[in-house]
Amino acid sequence: MANLKEKLFTDFPPVSTEEWMAKITADLKGADFEKKLVWKTNEGFNVNPFYRGENLEGLKTVDSLPGEFPYVRGTKKDNNWYVRQDINVVDFKAANAKALDILDKGVTSLGFHIKGKDVNAENIKALLNGIHPEAVELNFSTCQKHSLELVKILVDYIKSQNVDVLQCFGSVNYDPFKTILKKGVDNAEWVEKAAEIALAAAPLPRFRVLNVNATRLNNAGSYIYQELGYALANGNEILSKLTEKGLDATLVAKKIKFNFGIGSNYFMEIAKFRAARWLWAEIVMAYNPKCPNECSNKTDDGLCRCAAKIYAHAETSTYNMTIFDAHVNLLRSQTEAMSATIAGINSLTVLPFDEAYKDSDDFSERIARNQQLLLKEECHFDKITDASAGSYYIENLTSSIAEQAWKLFLETDEKGFYEALKAGTVQSAIAASAANRSKAVATRREILLGTNQYPNFTETAAHKIVEGGCNCGCGEGHSQGTLQSLPTTRLATDFEKLRLATEKADKTPVVFMLTIGNLAMRLARSQFSANFFGCAGYKVIDNLGFQTVEEGVKAAFDKKADIIVLCSSDDEYAEYAPEAHKLIQGKAHFVVAGAPASMDELKAQGIEHFVNVRSNVLDTLRTFNAKLGIQ
The missing domain is CATH 3.20.20.240 (Methylmalonyl-CoA mutase)
Incomplete structure (x- = not known):
């Protein structure tokens, strides 16, 4: 047993950096190594996907x-x-x-x-x-x-x-x-x-x-x-x-x-x-x-x-x-x-x-x-x-x-x-760094769990917030001076303002998922959209799927939906989206989940709203709050 422990790694031949790179390049199937695997940090330097002993050479x-x-x-x-x-x-x-x-x-x-x-x-x-x-x-x-x-x-x-x-x-x-x-x-x-x-x-x-x-x-x-x-x-x-x-x-x-x-x-x-x-x-x-x-x-x-x-x-x-x-x-x-x-x-x-x-x-x-x-x-x-x-x-x-x-x-x-x-x-x-980080949170390039991703839909928070000044005993007697000070907001502040505004509104907006067509895509997009609108504290009604667009729109109206989100596959949107838009007739805000190739054609038909992974979540939700009269 002792001999086995001593020879634990002897059966594994050494692998050079060149061999690793060759394998990675092959697995990438033509994709750019730098774009796919090298992390470009906010600190001004790049981080490689792997490091080896040779990378320690010359480090103090x-x-x-x-x-x-x-x-x-x-x-x-x-x-x-x-x-x-x-x-x-x-x-x-x-x-x-x-x-x-x-x-x-x-x-x-x-x-x-x-x-x-x-x-x-x-x-x-x-x-x-x-x-x-x-x-x-x-x-x-x-x-x-x-x-x-x-x-x-x-x-x-x-x-x-x-x-x-x-x-x-x-x-x-x-x-x-x-x-x-x-x-x-x-x-x-x-x-x-x-x-x-x-x-x-x-x-x-x-x-x-x-x-x-x-x-x-x-x-x-x-x-x-x-x-x-x-x-x-x-x-x-x-x-x-x-x-x-x-x-x-x-x-x-x-x-x-x-x-x-x-x-x-x-x-x-x-x-x-x-x-x-x-x-x-x-x-x-x-x-x-x-x-x-x-x-x-x-x-x-x-x-x-x-x-x-x-x-x-x-x-x-x-x-x-x-x-x-x-x-x-x-x-x-x-x-x-x-x-x-x-x-x-x-x-x-x-x-x-x-x-x-x-x-x-x-x-x-x-x-x-x-x-x-x-x-x-x-x-x-x-x-x-x-x-x-x-x-x-x-x-x-x-x-x-x-x-x-x-x-x-x-x-x-x-x-x-x-x-x-x-x-x-x-x-x-x-302040510039804070603005960049806030933008990253708004677009979900930086995740705050429970705030801009996977929110608890039913949670309320206004009741637990206790306003109060700093009682740390510092800065007494100083009003705001003429020099520039540091920003004081947290990363989540803007999202929290949105959600607290929803809490205080007379009516909680209802978002209805009109799921239809391709099973995998409609489920994925309804989950994405539910998380998206849940970040503003809206009530989300998800569905297993509808046989026809007309059936889905009727069900949405029955639930008094303020926002109807069409969840299907890119190929099917060319057919389903115009039909849904025509049936809704402006009685609710209509949203298409995704960024289909037919997006420009759909916009030309009057379909205004699309949500996808490239969306600015914060700005989009602010737009809907404004449309719904939530201050």
Whole structure:
């Protein structure tokens, strides 16, 4: 048996790339390989249908080990991460009780969102009562104007606890550019404020107080290379300006924290985090950060490689969350969490599935926590460091994403990230990406399950939406400024507006499937059309088939159909469509399912509407809503 195991692959002859290509070319039967099988990504590079060992030759990403510069494979030798849950603080004693409760349920990192007016020593003491700073990562967000005050209070509080500050990890979310990206409000004095905060936090070496919130870019609809490229430019702007002001490069680098979003592009997100570690390490080392300690990780000339370790928090995306069929958000956030943890992040927040339409409750928060705990306790993701290392595909993705992000970083850095924000360059680029992604969803080139494909026809959602402002304690006192801000809509927003309008209408439109002729084609097209019109929340009546068009039209009128969809084969439409159009006589909207060769002839006879895989689903449904008087 042992011999059999040793010779497991010896009976299989090696197959060259040329042989694979010859086989693929033969199977394509003349179709273009590039058009059929090569994926042209939004990131600006192409992805091949297969990769082999030879594709790793010359890649820099395969040369390092976990915990070794440039940290492609991780900034640490293990893959443990903090399980984070955030709490919006309204009542400090209640927030403390909740924090203590969820610490008993598996959370190892707390995030507190505090209103600026509530920042004082007494409240912080009440909030952290019974919470040991050495045992839990502590993170805080508040109004930008109160961040310095909060840092000073935390320094005094933690020092008063007689703990080892080197074992106290956490952050204060001071983001110099948040007011621009969120409200279009300039923060001209950001350098002085950031320097003050960094110096004030120096007594807490493991607290990161200068934040690069790339989550904001992710949730605005950026592509992966944009999120990474702009995040690097953001971090470099902070590092550059503060060192110019006289601060030590090592201190500044160790005070910067990156907060990334996680999209649903599974393998690319893994590659993004690997590329982020690599590129940030190279940027920091360009500042020659000096190591003041006796450390095995410094270079021969005394440079601090530890300063080049990125500290990356990850948070599941809100951009692709949906209100309808909201439990599908669990599937999205689970694959996102898998991407981040396989890639090796420092901490992770999995947002509750109901985040898009209400404040989360105990149930949704529990599920979100358990999504991470399952990855640790049952899937053992924390036991393997950089599980994707050596994958021909992911190593190539890492290199390609790094190349595109670096190119964008250099373009942005040439002008300066702050100047690019004031000019609106960053915001315009991300708005364009968001528009492209929205178009892709409208035409179903990007799928949101339950929203633009396979909707739950009978679901209603208006009753569960709870409107409310942000209570995260940030941006207080700022109205909309004169600078450009980032877009704030989700991918599903336009579809949800359509469907909510249908819900509020006096009458739910009825769509009737007039199925006739070829069995396979009529079934396929009726299913397609039902999903198509179901995305607007219309009532769909499907049928097994009719013997004659006249019978089908009569049945549709009996059901008081507002829209009648003819479902048959292309060849049969030349006969059935004109007959149906004549019998309907404008008493209902008539639609042909498909794009038959006779389409132009049918249009000439007055048939206006066709739905098929090339249709813009969103625009088509908007047209029907308008025709049906639904606002």
